[in-house]
Amino acid sequence: MGGTSGRKRLRLRRLDRQTTGLRKGELATPPGYEPGRGGHGSATSIRRASYLGRQIELHTTYEIFLDGEPVHEQIMVLDDGTVHYHGLPNYSFHSALELVRRIVERSMTTPIEDELNPSTLRPRRPRYQRRVGGRARKGGHHHDTP
Amino acid sequence: MTRRNILTNPADRDRFLQACVALDEAGSGLMASDAYRMIRGINPQIRMEGIDQELSYYDLVVLWHWTAMGLDLSVGNAAHSGPIFLPWHRMYMLLVEQWMRIMLDDSDFGLPYWDWAADGELPQSLQWRTQLWTSEFLGESRARVVSGTLARMRVRLDGINRTQLRSIQPRPLERNAGADREPSFRTLPTQGDITGAMAEPFYDRSPWGAGSTDGHRNRLEGWVEGPRLHNRVHVWIGGDMGPGTSPNDPVFFLNHCNVDRVWEAWMVERGRVYEPGPGVGPAGHRLNDEMFALLGSTMTPADVLDVSGEYDYDTLQVD
Numbered sequence: 001m002g003g004t005s006g007r008k009r010l011r012l013r014r015l016d017r018q019t020t021g022l023r024k025g026e027l028a029t030p031p032g033y034e035p036g037r038g039g040h041g042s043a044t045s046i047r048r049a050s051y052l053g054r055q056i057e058l059h060t061t062y063e064i065f066l067d068g069e070p071v072h073e074q075i076m077v078l079d080d081g082t083v084h085y086h087g088l089p090n091y092s093f094h095s096a097l098e099l100v101r102r103i104v105e106r107s108m109t110t111p112i113e114d115e116l117n118p119s120t121l122r123p124r125r126p127r128y129q130r131r132v133g134g135r136a137r138k139g140g141h142h143h144d145t146p
Numbered sequence: 147m148t149r150r151n152i153l154t155n156p157a158d159r160d161r162f163l164q165a166c167v168a169l170d171e172a173g174s175g176l177m178a179s180d181a182y183r184m185i186r187g188i189n190p191q192i193r194m195e196g197i198d199q200e201l202s203y204y205d206l207v208v209l210w211h212w213t214a215m216g217l218d219l220s221v222g223n224a225a226h227s228g229p230i231f232l233p234w235h236r237m238y239m240l241l242v243e244q245w246m247r248i249m250l251d252d253s254d255f256g257l258p259y260w261d262w263a264a265d266g267e268l269p270q271s272l273q274w275r276t277q278l279w280t281s282e283f284l285g286e287s288r289a290r291v292v293s294g295t296l297a298r299m300r301v302r303l304d305g306i307n308r309t310q311l312r313s314i315q316p317r318p319l320e321r322n323a324g325a326d327r328e329p330s331f332r333t334l335p336t337q338g339d340i341t342g343a344m345a346e347p348f349y350d351r352s353p354w355g356a357g358s359t360d361g362h363r364n365r366l367e368g369w370v371e372g373p374r375l376h377n378r379v380h381v382w383i384g385g386d387m388g389p390g391t392s393p394n395d396p397v398f399f400l401n402h403c404n405v406d407r408v409w410e411a412w413m414v415e416r417g418r419v420y421e422p423g424p425g426v427g428p429a430g431h432r433l434n435d436e437m438f439a440l441l442g443s444t445m446t447p448a449d450v451l452d453v454s455g456e457y458d459y460d461t462l463q464v465d
Contacts, residue, residue, distance in 0.1 A: 027188045030438045032219040032429025035191065047357060073307075079357040080371055087307030089215060089226060089390055090380035092356075092372045098328070106306060106389070112314065115198040116182050130199035132173035 045077040150460045152258035163295040165246035166396040170204035178313040196313035208393045210440035215390040219430035224438040227356040229431040233447035241442040260400035266334035274324035287323035305391035322384035340465040411462040418451045
């Protein structure tokens with residue numbers, strides 16, 4: 001181990017909920033919040049520009065199908081012609097096909113036991129709630145999903 | 147308090163790495179199911195799945211970033227792809243820095259930065275093998291992180307896309323630096339990229355979003371002929387730096403601290419000017435709009451334009 005091993009250990013204090021300002025159920029959305037604008041819904045990307053006194057407007061719509069099924073994700077076309085998808089922040093591609101390949105790759109996840117949604121929970125079965133640090137404690141309260 | 151270059155300040159490096167691990171090993175008392183209920187209350191499109199486990203304080207920082215990314219504004223989201231990008235991340239890092247000071251019991255602690263453009267001047271074959279990617283610093287650049295202090299970090303939240311979040315079996319960090327299959331993504335930003343961002347005479351302009359072809363913010367965020375600058379660093383590192391849960395990797399803060407340093411340098415040259423001002427431009431991105439805060443107190447862009455009372459940088463010579 002490198003890093004801090006073998007050096008003088010710093011004294012660590014603990015955070016608490018008051019210090020962190022952690023709130024439950026009191027979150028405020030920012031001004032201008034438009035649920036769903038960047039995801040499901042319209043898949044048309046609009047670019048506007050002025051040139052030599054003329055107003056240019058380009059509407060680009062991608063219809064994406066995976067295994068024959070439509071994919072309702074919006075692909076944005078940026079002014080430089082590259083394409084972007086909100087689910088892959090920081091990326092922009094010259095090829096929409098390459099972008100969809102990346103979306104497919106990212107969606108290929110390994111199966112996981114879903115304890116957060118009631119349809120997949122087995123009722124009345126004690127659960128193990130895992131705590132940070134790897135320790136587990138049995139039981140605990142059941143949380144309804146939102 | 148001064149923010150310094152991580153490569154030349156081993157004491158700052160060690161404190162930063164230790165603070166990250168300490169935040170990641172400290173249970174917040176908040177379960178994944180609590181977090182799901184909390185964020186779904188403001189964004190019903192969110193679906194979270196997986197293990198109901200206790201989240202660490204570090205996980206809450208990750209959750210904040212991912213949640214902000216899913217809040218669509220009229221332009222971009224609550225933290226990216228619009229004018230809000232730079233002030234939101236300044237607010238975000240102020241809180242993380244404050245937490246780290248508490249954990250370290252060190253009121254002088256400042257987040258270090260990584261001057262990635264300096265490494266971007268190296269040959270491509272060396273960029274992912276610098277001192278930064280050794281066990282003394284951040285650990286492996288192209289694998290799971292199993293050496294150095296950050297080998298103790300565990301990823302518990304994994305963003306699949308902007309509405310789907312997984313609570314996973316804790317695992318080490320993963321990186322794939324400089325190895326993206328797209329050849330043009332395999333190099334870090336250069337000094338020339340910084341010079342281009344510094345040369346922009348205004349902060350931001352209509353159409354304000356990722357599509358703008360000029361403006362300091364959009365160039366520094368990395369959308370112009372992108373991914374460049376900030377965006378390129380995320381893409382270049384890959385792995386856990388790719389999705390909206392990218393703060394999972396502490397290198398996120400080294401990247402954004404450098405981005406913040408470039409913005410500060412630009413403001414010193416051009417004036418502390420922010421656009422759009424009050425009542426104009428896209429809502430949520432305006433000078434006096436409150437920014438999204440999952441933790442701590444909310445701030446406006448106006449609140450963070452001058453942070454001289456909070457921190458400074460060892461140098462603003464960025465290009």
